[in-house]
Amino acid sequence: MKTFYITTPIYYPSGKYHIGSAYTTCLCDSVKKYKQLQNYDARFLTGNDEHGQKMAEAASDNGRTPQEHVDYMAKLSKELWSTLKIDYDDFIRTTEERHESVVEKIFEKLLANDDIYLGEYSGHYCLSCEAYFTETQLLEGNICPDCGRETKILKEETYFLRLSKYSDRLLKYIEDNPDFIFPESRKNEVVQFVKSGLNDLSVSRTAFDWGVKVKSNPKHVIYVWIDALSNYITSLGYGSSKDDLFQKYWMNGDEVVHVVGKDILRFHAIYWPIMLMALDLPIKFRLFAHGWYMMKDGKMSKSKGNVIYPEQLVEAYGLDAFRYYIVRELSYGHDGEFTPEDYIKRINTDLVNDYANLVSRTISMVNKYFDGTVKNAKHDHDYKKFELELEETSKHIFEQYQQAMDEFKMAEALSEISALVKRTNKLIDDTFPWDLAKDDSKKDVLESVMYHLLESIRLITILYQPFLLETTPKVFEGLNVGEGLRVFTSYKFGEKSVYQVVKKLPHLFPRLDVEKESEKIKVMMESNKPKEEEKRVFDMKSEIEYDDFSKLDLIVGHIDDAKAHPNADKLLVFDVNTGDKVRTIVSGIAKFYKPEDLKNTNVMVVVNLKPVKLRGILSEGMILSAEDKDGNLKVIELNNELEPGDKIS
Numbered sequence: 001m002k003t004f005y006i007t008t009p010i011y012y013p014s015g016k017y018h019i020g021s022a023y024t025t026c027l028c029d030s031v032k033k034y035k036q037l038q039n040y041d042a043r044f045l046t047g048n049d050e051h052g053q054k055m056a057e058a059a060s061d062n063g064r065t066p067q068e069h070v071d072y073m074a075k076l077s078k079e080l081w082s083t084l085k086i087d088y089d090d091f092i093r094t095t096e097e098r099h100e101s102v103v104e105k106i107f108e109k110l111l112a113n114d115d116i117y118l119g120e121y122s123g124h125y126c127l128s129c130e131a132y133f134t135e136t137q138l139l140e141g142n143i144c145p146d147c148g149r150e151t152k153i154l155k156e157e158t159y160f161l162r163l164s165k166y167s168d169r170l171l172k173y174i175e176d177n178p179d180f181i182f183p184e185s186r187k188n189e190v191v192q193f194v195k196s197g198l199n200d201l202s203v204s205r206t207a208f209d210w211g212v213k214v215k216s217n218p219k220h221v222i223y224v225w226i227d228a229l230s231n232y233i234t235s236l237g238y239g240s241s242k243d244d245l246f247q248k249y250w251m252n253g254d255e256v257v258h259v260v261g262k263d264i265l266r267f268h269a270i271y272w273p274i275m276l277m278a279l280d281l282p283i284k285f286r287l288f289a290h291g292w293y294m295m296k297d298g299k300m301s302k303s304k305g306n307v308i309y310p311e312q313l314v315e316a317y318g319l320d321a322f323r324y325y326i327v328r329e330l331s332y333g334h335d336g337e338f339t340p341e342d343y344i345k346r347i348n349t350d351l352v353n354d355y356a357n358l359v360s361r362t363i364s365m366v367n368k369y370f371d372g373t374v375k376n377a378k379h380d381h382d383y384k385k386f387e388l389e390l391e392e393t394s395k396h397i398f399e400q401y402q403q404a405m406d407e408f409k410m411a412e413a414l415s416e417i418s419a420l421v422k423r424t425n426k427l428i429d430d431t432f433p434w435d436l437a438k439d440d441s442k443k444d445v446l447e448s449v450m451y452h453l454l455e456s457i458r459l460i461t462i463l464y465q466p467f468l469l470e471t472t473p474k475v476f477e478g479l480n481v482g483e484g485l486r487v488f489t490s491y492k493f494g495e496k497s498v499y500q501v502v503k504k505l506p507h508l509f510p511r512l513d514v515e516k517e518s519e520k521i522k523v524m525m526e527s528n529k530p531k532e533e534e535k536r537v538f539d540m541k542s543e544i545e546y547d548d549f550s551k552l553d554l555i556v557g558h559i560d561d562a563k564a565h566p567n568a569d570k571l572l573v574f575d576v577n578t579g580d581k582v583r584t585i586v587s588g589i590a591k592f593y594k595p596e597d598l599k600n601t602n603v604m605v606v607v608n609l610k611p612v613k614l615r616g617i618l619s620e621g622m623i624l625s626a627e628d629k630d631g632n633l634k635v636i637e638l639n640n641e642l643e644p645g646d647k648i649s
């Protein structure tokens with residue numbers, strides 16, 4: 001038996017998982033089931049990424065210790081996966097001893113081989129974004145290109161992984177293995193990035209301690225990505241005394257696929273293969289990078305009231321509808337949009353009108369005309385050509401479906417099945433069974449048509465098995481199809497000689513009212529918004545004396561005019577009257593305001609900040625703004641009765 005090993009990323013359990021995380025997990029689970037139908041020995045890994053500063057912060061935001069937090073979240077994650085009937089073979093947590101002890105060894109091994117070395121990192125660090133930026137990335141005045149705040153030069157002792165040493169080998173590997181990274185566009189992104197030059201990667205931190213410590217120098221914690229990426233092999237027992245799974249699925253395995261979102265492509269396409277090369281292990285995996293589920297108003301965010309949780313959709317419309325929609329709606333490698341209307345329409349069109357309707361019409365005709373029993377009557381008749389056409393179509397669609405599934409084009413695979421459902425429904429339109437039933441001499445013809453409908457439903461249901469987990473067994477039972485005729489090797493017209501169907505199948509998918517049900521989903525999304533009284537947490541800086549505060553000259557300023565910065569998309573240039581004079585102030589808020597939005601408003605200005613040149617324009621002060629939960633900046637607007645130059649204290 002050939003082996004197949006598929007993995008999701010391990011998720012950061014900072015909060016409840018939304019439909020985005022459920023997408024990858026459902027997709028991998030469907031692929032596992034598909035591979036099992038192809039007779040592979042398939043193994044599926046998922047888990048949680050539990051270390052790092054952000055996790056420690058999420059824990060303290062929730063009033064828990066980090067360990068309490070990750071334990072609690074692991075329980076919630078497993079509950080979600082069980083609701084979605086996810087059939088993983090292993091759930092790895094990076095705080096488990098079996099993982100930590102091996103990560104520790106991996107680091108020491110790389111250190112001993114001089115692939116990791118101790119050095120010093122010095123760079124422009126943005127405290128708010130927790131990231132270093134290079135000189136070329138910064139805006140003028142050492143401003144963070146992401147949030148517009150000033151960066152600080154930070155120096156810290158850190159270990160580095162020698163990425164640079166491996167970049168040629170990596171490029172060659174990508175070239176020699178053209179299907180290593182897919183879709184093609186993602187591969188090109190990676191190649192370009194590697195070709196632009198790889199700097200050695202800082203792989204340890206000293207600023208916090210929630211992580212795996214470097215054994216030989218425990219003041220360092222191993223960078224969360226080195227820790228996380230290792231999960232794909234630590235879960236198989238690599239580096240431990242019991243590594244038979246590692247030998248079977250990795251070293252001697254036939255296929256390994258990591259499925260990841262586009263945002264973590266680089267980690268998997270560059271750092272992970274380089275780690276494997278440095279460990280002298282084969283790069284066994286292929287990498288599929290998918291797009292994202294977005295909302296009409298951008299990314300999913302609790303405070304926008306646009307988040308929807310899988311459990312809510314499953315409870316309202318059933319598991320199969322959710323699992324079907326989630327892999328059907330995102331097309332290969334692209335982003336897609338979740339809208340309540342599309343959700344309901346997709347279920348109504350593909351599942352209610354086409355599939356469920358075909359099954360229920362056929363069962364009721366077979367009962368009405370043949371008392372539930374139909375056999376394979378092989379003889380010529382006027383409608384044979386329609387039946388043969390259907391047989392041909394179904395053969396062709398099986399090939400297309402497999403090709404799409406093998407290439408991770410789930411939406412295409414599912415639309416192939418829909419085409420077969422439509423084609424089968426058309427056999428009813430082509431042959432008018434109700435007319436055939438009126439003529440006793442056409443009984444054989446009618447039986448042949450009914451047989452073709454039933455066989456086609458059996459084949460369609462075989463193909464739906466990786467996706468419609470609850471519906472497909474019901475249909476097979478209703479049609480009295482045994483295990484042996486539910487497998488790919490039985491995908492052929494004529495394999496089942498006699499059908500004996502149930503009197504009536506319960507509704508597979510009830511028809512939904514689009515307007516009413518979309519409204520219901522919108523209400524669910526709104527109810528997921530955090531309540532007003534929910535506690536806000538921020539990073540409290542160390543205490544200061546009044547003298548420190550009084551060093552600031554805070555003044556009311558009136559914005560006389562504003563314009564876009566001629567050389568920087570992120571910056572706006574304001575003329576601000578601060579009483580003493582009209583100052584030019586450059587501010588990184590172009591993402592949130594158009595220049596005219598703030599004209600003629602009174603704002604808070606720090607006037608004694610040392611002037612800095614921002615992309616060629618001297619800025620003589622700072623306009624104060626507040627940042628909301630989603631990182632949006634809002635300028636603090638003041639009462640219009642205040643005058644330019646009024647002092648704020």
Ligand code: MSP
Binds near residue numbers: 011231261262
């Ligand atoms: N912990 C790292 C992964 C380490 S793997 C060695 C991580 N975790 S994450 O929780 O932030 O993201 C996990 C996955 O969820 C990523 O593949 C990410 O792309 C995916 N998604 C997060 N939001 C998503 C959508 N809205 N839509 C689709 N996938 C999304 O990164």
